[in-house]
Each structure stands twice: as structure tokens, then as C-alpha cells.
Amino acid sequence: MVENGQLPAIRQVRYSPAAESAGFGLEVLSFEGLRRMDPARHRERPQRPDFHVLALVRSGRGRHTADFVDHPLGERSAVWIRPGVVHRWADVDGVDGPLVLFEQVAFSGLGAPVEAMTDFGPPCRYIGEEDWELALAGVELLEREHAAAVARGSAGSRALLGHLLAALLLRVGPPGPVWPAGAAGAAGAAGDREVFHRYRRAVEEGFAERHHVTGYARELGYTVRTLTRATRAASGLGAKRYLDERILLEAKRLLAHTDLPLARCGERVGFDDAANFAAFFRRLAGASPGRWREAAAGR
CATH class of the missing domain: 2.60.120 (Jelly Rolls)
Known part of the structure; x- marks a missing residue:
């Protein structure tokens, strides 16, 4: 991990x-x-x-x-x-x-x-x-x-x-995220804050091993819909995209700050298959891991 x-x-x-x-x-x-x-x-x-x-x-x-x-x-x-x-x-x-x-x-x-x-x-x-x-x-x-x-x-x-x-x-500081109270009122907004903070901590601990929101929802005792609502209220991203972006960020750090082979970088963030890692990285970053590393090295 x-x-x-x-x-x-x-x-x-x-x-x-x-x-x-x-x-x-x-x-x-x-x-x-x-x-x-x-x-x-x-x-x-x-x-x-x-x-x-x-x-x-x-x-x-x-x-x-x-x-x-x-x-x-x-x-x-x-x-x-x-x-x-x-x-x-x-x-x-x-x-x-x-x-x-x-x-x-x-x-x-x-x-x-x-x-x-x-x-x-x-x-x-x-x-x-x-x-x-x-x-x-x-x-x-x-x-x-x-x-x-x-x-x-x-x-x-x-x-x-x-x-x-x-x-x-x-x-x-920038304006804080808007926590819509909705029908549940202020108590609902406070509940969303707690849900998001718990999800965020769980992602920080497990993103390199667990890539599915359903597992986090089960662990935390929420539905995927609840996690998605709270995460979008906090970050503007759904729960899945928030998790993917965290994985991508760590992958970029590995590519830029280590000389590990590409496949090993993928393994460090939970991808046993190099092709799956490359596809994931290309989908979110718009470039292959190798191309991204080359660009980062030239900065």
C-alpha cells in the first residue's frame, strides 16, 4: 500500500x-x-x-x-x-x-x-x-x-x-464548498459533511488497493448513492471520480518522482495488469503513462 x-x-x-x-x-x-x-x-x-x-x-x-x-x-x-x-x-x-x-x-x-x-x-x-x-x-x-x-x-x-x-x-481563502441542506435541513448538510470526511479518510487509507466505491460504501455503512451525494457536495465530483482522481494523482507522483518501471508504478496503485493501468491512466490523464512521464521530466 x-x-x-x-x-x-x-x-x-x-x-x-x-x-x-x-x-x-x-x-x-x-x-x-x-x-x-x-x-x-x-x-x-x-x-x-x-x-x-x-x-x-x-x-x-x-x-x-x-x-x-x-x-x-x-x-x-x-x-x-x-x-x-x-x-x-x-x-x-x-x-x-x-x-x-x-x-x-x-x-x-x-x-x-x-x-x-x-x-x-x-x-x-x-x-x-x-x-x-x-x-x-x-x-x-x-x-x-x-x-x-x-x-x-x-x-x-x-x-x-x-x-x-x-x-x-x-x-x-476561496469560498467553501456549498453543502445544500435540502429537505433534511441543516442536520442533513452536517450529515453529508460527516459522510464525506469518513469517505475521504477511507480513500486515503485504501486507494492503492481498493478501486470500487461499493466496497467503501459497505465498509462505512452507507449506500453508494449517499457517498456520491456527499462527495459531490464537497468536491464537485462523484464518489467514483473522486476515487479515480486520487489514484491518478499518486500514479503521477510515482511516475514523476521515481524511476520505477511503468508496470511497477501501476502495481503500486493497485493494477496487477499493466494494460489496465495504461488504459486507466490514458482515460483520465489524456496520455499514456510513458508519454506523461517524458513530459514531466522535460519540465
């Missing part, structure tokens, strides 16, 4: 804050601080963090890559790297601005709109001028409150920091 962080060419980065920030679930630094902490330039190589990174580009130009998509960076661009995404700071030598590193638990329990945003959304987007000024003010306030919490050593400040972080995410 493929597990996060098991590809040798991808550096697994675990949340490891400065000692004084431990216990708060977040910290604020800058691109300048990132460069100073990374003289070996590990930032330019593929890495997979187990925490969130929200970066705001105040000045300069650069590039960021998230799972094979390049994003140009410029003034007022916001980068949100979610846990598990394979990314690299392709060029941030001339970029300035704040970065907020935070764990998922930092804002848990602060409501569906915030928690929903953490699942999906573009890794990079440009922010309007009015929202941008408010976002920078939000980061500054978050940094000041974090410094005060560290100075006091008050664990009770964690709730305050979580609310400030939530406000910042709502300001710069």
Missing part, C-alpha cells in the same frame, strides 16, 4: 515549531526567514508537509509548484499548501511576505465554513486590494497575539489564536 511520505524523492516535512511555539498549533514567519533557515535550498525540491502553510506575497515575483501545476507568484498572491500536497518553492529568492504554518487542530471546532475550506481550493490565488490590506492586518494581529501568548506561556490563548486564524482564512 502506498503511504504518504514513502516516495524517496519526496521529502516528508513534519510540523516541528520552535520550542516556544509548541502547544499553540501555529507560528508566523516570513519568506526571508524561510530562506535563512534553508541554506541548502531544500525548498526547491519536492516535499510533502503534514501541516498547512499559508503564504502571502507582499512583494517580488517567483514561482510555486503544487502537484505538477506551476503557479506564478506576484504581489497580492496567496498560496495555501494543504497537508499531503507535494509541492516546491520553485523560485522565491526575490519574494517577501509572511507565512503562517499551522496544524489542522489549530482551528478545529470553529464551524463548518472554516473547516470545509481546508479540504479543497486552489493552491494559489490573487486577492483583491481591499481584502489584501485586511489580510495583511490580520496576519500582523495574529503574529502579535502569538508573540503575547508565547511571552505569557498561556495555553488558554490557543482559542484566541484559532479564531484569528479562522478570520484570516475566511478573508483570503
Whole structure:
């Protein structure tokens, strides 16, 4: 089974804050601080963090890559790297601005709109001028409150920091997925959220071995129709397409970041037959695994 962080060419980065920030679930630094902490330039190589990174580009130009998509960076661009995404700071030598590193638990329990945003959304987007000024003010306030919490050593400040972080995410993040209440009302929407989160966790654990939605539905105690409704409400994709896209993403990571033979890449994501893997990959990616690998190597 493929597990996060098991590809040798991808550096697994675990949340490891400065000692004084431990216990708060977040910290604020800058691109300048990132460069100073990374003289070996590990930032330019593929890495997979187990925490969130929200970066705001105040000045300069650069590039960021998230799972094979390049994003140009410029003034007022916001980068949100979610846990598990394979990314690299392709060029941030001339970029300035704040970065907020935070764990998922930092804002848990602060409501569906915030928690929903953490699942999906573009890794990079440009922010309007009015929202941008408010976002920078939000980061500054978050940094000041974090410094005060560290100075006091008050664990009770964690709730305050979580609310400030939530406000910042709502300001710069994309709109959260719409969870239609329908005839079931708010309780039905909350139920769909729970269904999707359970399905998502099950897919992360089993996508490399199990490719049929019926098996997940049986394991979780839902119908396929229920899984499909909840997954489409969250991601815009049906349950089957969501599963297929997750398998495809890991296949791309294997092709791009390892030198495994094509057939072996297919085996790592659950295809015992190389022809079936090639057909699956071509149907979703629009190219054969070999052609896709060649194109990825030439980037």
C-alpha cells in the first residue's frame, strides 16, 4: 500500500515549531526567514508537509509548484499548501511576505465554513486590494497575539489564536464548498459533511488497493448513492471520480518522482495488469503513462 511520505524523492516535512511555539498549533514567519533557515535550498525540491502553510506575497515575483501545476507568484498572491500536497518553492529568492504554518487542530471546532475550506481550493490565488490590506492586518494581529501568548506561556490563548486564524482564512481563502441542506435541513448538510470526511479518510487509507466505491460504501455503512451525494457536495465530483482522481494523482507522483518501471508504478496503485493501468491512466490523464512521464521530466 502506498503511504504518504514513502516516495524517496519526496521529502516528508513534519510540523516541528520552535520550542516556544509548541502547544499553540501555529507560528508566523516570513519568506526571508524561510530562506535563512534553508541554506541548502531544500525548498526547491519536492516535499510533502503534514501541516498547512499559508503564504502571502507582499512583494517580488517567483514561482510555486503544487502537484505538477506551476503557479506564478506576484504581489497580492496567496498560496495555501494543504497537508499531503507535494509541492516546491520553485523560485522565491526575490519574494517577501509572511507565512503562517499551522496544524489542522489549530482551528478545529470553529464551524463548518472554516473547516470545509481546508479540504479543497486552489493552491494559489490573487486577492483583491481591499481584502489584501485586511489580510495583511490580520496576519500582523495574529503574529502579535502569538508573540503575547508565547511571552505569557498561556495555553488558554490557543482559542484566541484559532479564531484569528479562522478570520484570516475566511478573508483570503476561496469560498467553501456549498453543502445544500435540502429537505433534511441543516442536520442533513452536517450529515453529508460527516459522510464525506469518513469517505475521504477511507480513500486515503485504501486507494492503492481498493478501486470500487461499493466496497467503501459497505465498509462505512452507507449506500453508494449517499457517498456520491456527499462527495459531490464537497468536491464537485462523484464518489467514483473522486476515487479515480486520487489514484491518478499518486500514479503521477510515482511516475514523476521515481524511476520505477511503468508496470511497477501501476502495481503500486493497485493494477496487477499493466494494460489496465495504461488504459486507466490514458482515460483520465489524456496520455499514456510513458508519454506523461517524458513530459514531466522535460519540465
